[in-house]
Amino acid sequence: MARQTVIPFGPQHPVLPEPIHFDLVTEDERVIDAIPSISYVHRGLERLIEKRDFIDFVHVADRICGLCSFMHCMGYCQAVEQIMGIEVPERAQYLRVFWAELSRVHSHIFWLGVAADAFGFESLFMQSLRLREVVLNIFEETTGARVILGMCKVGGVRRDIDAESLKGILDRLKGLGNDLNELCGVFINDYSIKHRLVGVGQISKEDAYKLGCVGPMARASGLALDMRVLGYGAYKQLDVEPMVESAGDCYARCLVRIRETFHSIDLIRQAAGKIPDGPIDLKVKGAPEGEYFSRIEQPRGEVIHYVKGNGSRFLQRFRVRVPTFSNIPAMIKVLKGSEVADVPNIILTLDPCISCTER
Amino acid sequence: MSEPQEMMLLEKHDLVGVVARLFAEGYRLVQIGCSTLPTAYELNYSFDKDYRFKNLRITAAPGEEVPSISMIYANAFLYENEIHDLFGLPVTNISIDYGGTLYRTAIKTPFSIDNIKFPEPPKAKSGAPAKEPGKTKEPPGSPPGQED
Numbered sequence: 001m002a003r004q005t006v007i008p009f010g011p012q013h014p015v016l017p018e019p020i021h022f023d024l025v026t027e028d029e030r031v032i033d034a035i036p037s038i039s040y041v042h043r044g045l046e047r048l049i050e051k052r053d054f055i056d057f058v059h060v061a062d063r064i065c066g067l068c069s070f071m072h073c074m075g076y077c078q079a080v081e082q083i084m085g086i087e088v089p090e091r092a093q094y095l096r097v098f099w100a101e102l103s104r105v106h107s108h109i110f111w112l113g114v115a116a117d118a119f120g121f122e123s124l125f126m127q128s129l130r131l132r133e134v135v136l137n138i139f140e141e142t143t144g145a146r147v148i149l150g151m152c153k154v155g156g157v158r159r160d161i162d163a164e165s166l167k168g169i170l171d172r173l174k175g176l177g178n179d180l181n182e183l184c185g186v187f188i189n190d191y192s193i194k195h196r197l198v199g200v201g202q203i204s205k206e207d208a209y210k211l212g213c214v215g216p217m218a219r220a221s222g223l224a225l226d227m228r229v230l231g232y233g234a235y236k237q238l239d240v241e242p243m244v245e246s247a248g249d250c251y252a253r254c255l256v257r258i259r260e261t262f263h264s265i266d267l268i269r270q271a272a273g274k275i276p277d278g279p280i281d282l283k284v285k286g287a288p289e290g291e292y293f294s295r296i297e298q299p300r301g302e303v304i305h306y307v308k309g310n311g312s313r314f315l316q317r318f319r320v321r322v323p324t325f326s327n328i329p330a331m332i333k334v335l336k337g338s339e340v341a342d343v344p345n346i347i348l349t350l351d352p353c354i355s356c357t358e359r
Numbered sequence: 360m361s362e363p364q365e366m367m368l369l370e371k372h373d374l375v376g377v378v379a380r381l382f383a384e385g386y387r388l389v390q391i392g393c394s395t396l397p398t399a400y401e402l403n404y405s406f407d408k409d410y411r412f413k414n415l416r417i418t419a420a421p422g423e424e425v426p427s428i429s430m431i432y433a434n435a436f437l438y439e440n441e442i443h444d445l446f447g448l449p450v451t452n453i454s455i456d457y458g459g460t461l462y463r464t465a466i467k468t469p470f471s472i473d474n475i476k477f478p479e480p481p482k483a484k485s486g487a488p489a490k491e492p493g494k495t496k497e498p499p500g501s502p503p504g505q506e507d
Contacts, residue, residue, distance in 0.1 A: 046471060082361050100445045148477040212388050212434040230362055230410060287481070293405060293412065295363055304390055304405070312480035321390040329434035 002027040007340065011040050015118045015344035016355035022347075026340055034335035036328055040356045046318050053313035054080055054288055058153055060172025061305075064320060065355040066147045067107045070099045071298045072305070072320070072356075073152040078232060079294035079307035080154050086282060092156035094275040099143070099151055100233070100296075101264040101271070105133040105301035108261045109180070111351050112187060115254065118348050119196055126181055134176045138169055154297040166272050173265050184258045197251035201334045201346035204248055211330040213302020214323045216256040217350055221248035227297035238270045250349040256349075287313050298323055300351055322356035365413045371425065374404075374417055378428045381406050386413065388428075391438035393446050395475045400448055406426070419448055421472055429454035437461075447471040 005026050011019035019040035025033040048060050061076035062069050062102030074096055081088060088096075113128030136146045142161050143149045152158050161169075186191060203213070208221035218225045219242055227240035228235045243259040245252035288309035295304055308317040331350050338346055368379060386406035394401045396418070400423065404415040419425050425442075427450050429435040439450040440461040447468035466474065 037461075039464070042462055042464060044464070047469060047475075050478075209387055210433065212432070232362070293362075293403075293414070295362065295412070302389070304392075306392055306403070308394060310478060311477040311481045316478060317394040319392045319394075321392065324436065326390070326434070328437055 004032070006077060009343060009347075013331065013344070016347055016352070018293060018352065019358070020352060020354050022335070022342065022343075023240065024335070024343065031338050031342050031343065032342060036332060036333050038328075038354070038357055040358070041354075043136055049318045050119045051313040053317050054307075054309065055154060055284070055313075057315065057318070058330060059150065062148055062150055062152070064322075064359045065353055066111065067353065068103065068298045068300070068303070068356060070103045070149045070152060071296060073149075074100060074233070075294045075303055075305035075320075076307065076318070077152050077154050077293045078296065079305045080288050080309075082292040082294065083288040083290040083307060084154075084286060086155055086284065088156055089279045089282060090234070090276050091160070091278045092280045094271050095157045095161065095280065096152065097234045097238070097271050098161070098268055098275075099139075099149060099157075101267045104264045104299045104359075105147075105176075105261050105268075105329045106132055106139075108257045108264075110137070111257055111299075111348075112183070112254075115345075115348050116187075116342055119193060121193070124183070124186055126200065131179055131183060132288060134172055138172065141165070142169075153281065155284045156279070158281070160280050161240070166275075170269060170272055173268060177262065177265050180261060184261075187254060187258060193254075194251060195297060196342075197349070198247075198249060198252060198346055199252045199301075200342050201335045201338060201349060202249045203330055203334050205246075207333060208248065208330060211328045211333060213301075213330045214262065214326050215298070215351075216243075216253055217327050217330065218301065220252035220256045221242055222246040225302070227295050227302045233308050234271060237274055238252070238267055240267070250345055253349040253351075254267070259267075287311055288315065291317075300324060300353055301326065303356075320356075322353065322357050322359065324352045324354070324357045327352070362412060365411075367413070367415050368457075369415050369417050369419050371419060371423075374415065375426050375428060377415060377430070378404065379431050381413070381415075382431050384408065388432040388434055390430075391435060391442065393442045393470070394449065395446065395470055395472055397477060398443070400446055400472075402442070402448075421447070422449070424449045424451050426451055427453045444468070446468045 003330055009022040009024050011021045023035040024031050062073040064072040076133035092341040109132040113125045121153050140146050143151050203221050205222040208218050224242040224244050228240040243256050245255050283329040289311035291308040304321040306319040309315045386408040389405040389407045392403045399418045399420050402417050406413045427439050436453050436455040439453045440457045442448050443450050444462040
């Protein structure tokens, strides 16, 4: 029997500069066990409900994560609105979809860049981040912010987008789509990328289901699991199709994110074609009394915002179950049996977001 | 659009049996969450199958042992360690037990009854009965205590 060695991976690693740590138990070059360790920077945001009322708390929900900022806010608002029986104006629901899908595009392109960096493909990393700027510029023009958008509020959204701006944005997204086609051609066809990703970090459909995988990780293993199918917000008016691959390896996870980026651009186009005129928010009266589990689809998968109130301005409980937390058991399963050299790529293709996890 | 949310209230000793049945029926474990009540803890186990969202709920007194479901759903161990570390509830027989080291927190069990500040319920209007702290309406679409 080969000698067992424990190799520490993280919390600071060149490929994953986020505070998650793994003790990799190895025999020669093969990982035989992986013990995760989180909560280096647990912020305890869920307890801030004691200090902020349910309207102000929107700003805390917005700051759970940078990449999924808007969707955390949207999930929280949706939970409060369901408890209070608030019918959000239709235009606001379309605007929410618009910013949510832009967030997905920006998150996936950012992931492509970071993944390219991990392969050692510097120029591809730079090209990806250049394209991501298009989305960040749209954010800045429509919301005044590039990362924490602050657009969602209980009862609607804070800003509108006029028809002229919307048309200009669609034109730019068309250009982005063309540039992305070229970029993604490299990800899909390049020999060295395929060599690093195909057949690496495989997880079967059965294991993905049993271990609670969500998001691109589940869909890359053949599970058609996408919360947008539930039809929250304006998604019920749009043609949402879960992007599914069957191989379950790192390459399949990369393909799913590429296809989702184009699908999101298509959803934005659909939403722009159907957005009705009308108000963008409602005046909110009263306070939430009851509870609700809001489920929405973030770039990394299903997120749950649980809100419970007793009729006062301060909530009794707010809990977020983020997709990364749900994907950790599968991450451990995938790491067992892999080569040490593949560990960074495997972890990256699962796209863990520690900012969300350390809410 | 409001998603229907089934809620089954269970006794603690029925939990493992009902969870095993859901596992056999092909439900996936979505999450386990815990809430602090003024005198107890409320644990919500959420499941999903073909977008049908189902919740089981048990309550436990402070210090009362809660059975682990990690021998049925392997991914439950993280949620159960979280509940142990943040709420101080002992969960028995977790498949991978971190022994209280999953979360590094500035104070021990930050969500325990001793540490949580409960919001004052709104003052009752004259004639209306005052609400108990921690008492809320059931979630939409869930008859209280519904069993299948």
